[in-house]
Amino acid sequence: MTAKYAAVKPKRVKMRGENVTVFYGNKQALHGVTLDIAANKVTALIGPSGCGKSTFLRCLNRMNDTIEGARVEGVITLDGEDIYAPDIDVVELRARVGMVFQRPNPFPKSIYDNVAYGPRIHGLTKNRAELDEIVEKSLKSAGLFDEVKDRLHDAGTGLSGGQQQRLCIARAIAVSPEVILMDEPCSALDPIATARIEELIDDLRKNYTIAIVTHSMQQAARVSQYTAMFHLGSLVEMGETKIIFTSPKERRTQDYITGRFG
Numbered sequence: 001m002t003a004k005y006a007a008v009k010p011k012r013v014k015m016r017g018e019n020v021t022v023f024y025g026n027k028q029a030l031h032g033v034t035l036d037i038a039a040n041k042v043t044a045l046i047g048p049s050g051c052g053k054s055t056f057l058r059c060l061n062r063m064n065d066t067i068e069g070a071r072v073e074g075v076i077t078l079d080g081e082d083i084y085a086p087d088i089d090v091v092e093l094r095a096r097v098g099m100v101f102q103r104p105n106p107f108p109k110s111i112y113d114n115v116a117y118g119p120r121i122h123g124l125t126k127n128r129a130e131l132d133e134i135v136e137k138s139l140k141s142a143g144l145f146d147e148v149k150d151r152l153h154d155a156g157t158g159l160s161g162g163q164q165q166r167l168c169i170a171r172a173i174a175v176s177p178e179v180i181l182m183d184e185p186c187s188a189l190d191p192i193a194t195a196r197i198e199e200l201i202d203d204l205r206k207n208y209t210i211a212i213v214t215h216s217m218q219q220a221a222r223v224s225q226y227t228a229m230f231h232l233g234s235l236v237e238m239g240e241t242k243i244i245f246t247s248p249k250e251r252r253t254q255d256y257i258t259g260r261f262g
């Protein structure tokens with residue numbers, strides 16, 4: 001089964017997966033997926049539960065390395081560089097390709113220390129003033145600073161769900177990533193918190209490349225410029241979001257976006 005591009009391929013490619021195949025033990029979760037992630041755009045990964053969206057996303061920063069029995073084949077590049085090459089420093093890779101998860105997962109530390117964590121372990125700052133500056137800038141980029149500026153040393157876990165998720169975004173941003181991966185970042189949030197995150201995603205793409213997994217067709221249509229449709233571990237088609245949502249090439253995409261399955 002070959003995946004089809006429903007529209008022009010992205011012009012500037014930040015990450016590329018070529019023939020990506022993943023096994024968990026004997027179980028094959030991805031079947032030769034070839035997909036480009038366009039630079040400074042939002043790419044939405046959609047498809048029914050279990051189709052391999054999270055698996056593909058995790059290949060992009062080698063989070064599958066942490067899953068026992070997971071095996072990744074194929075080639076994945078970041079700016080043309082093979083991220084599975086033997087000389088790749090995985091910690092550095094994950095700083096360049098950050099991740100935000102489904103459930104907000106702040107560390108049991110203060111708001112400040114959550115954001116300062118990455119810059120500290122990567123030795124990005126020379127002194128406290130520089131660290132303060134990164135923390136403030138990251139919280140501002142995540143649209144959270146005004147709400148927390150008077151309680152930076154309170155626990156991150158004391159924030160609301162939506163605030164916690166923005167804190168996690170600030171934490172991801174603090175190490176100046178190039179790509180941010182988001183796996184259903186709004187699924188635990190109410191509509192207002194979701195709207196804030198969606199606005200934020202639109203803002204962030206000026207500086208970052210974003211890949212987002214979502215079950216909400218409305219969200220995919222609102223936030224993304226490209227959409228990739230997965231089914232049963234394969235890429236069904238990928239193209240400009242407005243085309244995928246109005247005239248997809250594949251029947252399965254049409255059926256999925258109109259709610260006929262999944």
Ligand SMILES: Nc1ncnc2c1ncn2[C@@H]1O[C@H](COP(=O)(O)OP(=O)(O)OP(=O)(O)O)[C@@H](O)[C@H]1O
Pocket residue numbers: 024027028029047048049050051052053054055056067
């Ligand atoms: N850690 C794991 N061990 C074994 N099998 C796994 C593991 N993670 C995922 N799988 C299997 O791989 C397939 C793809 O799963 P994946 O989580 O990538 O799907 P998904 O599209 O993200 O689904 P959802 O929308 O429900 O999050 C599924 O069949 C799933 O059961």
Ligand SMILES: [Mg+2]
Pocket residue numbers: 053054055183213
């Ligand atoms: Mg998933």
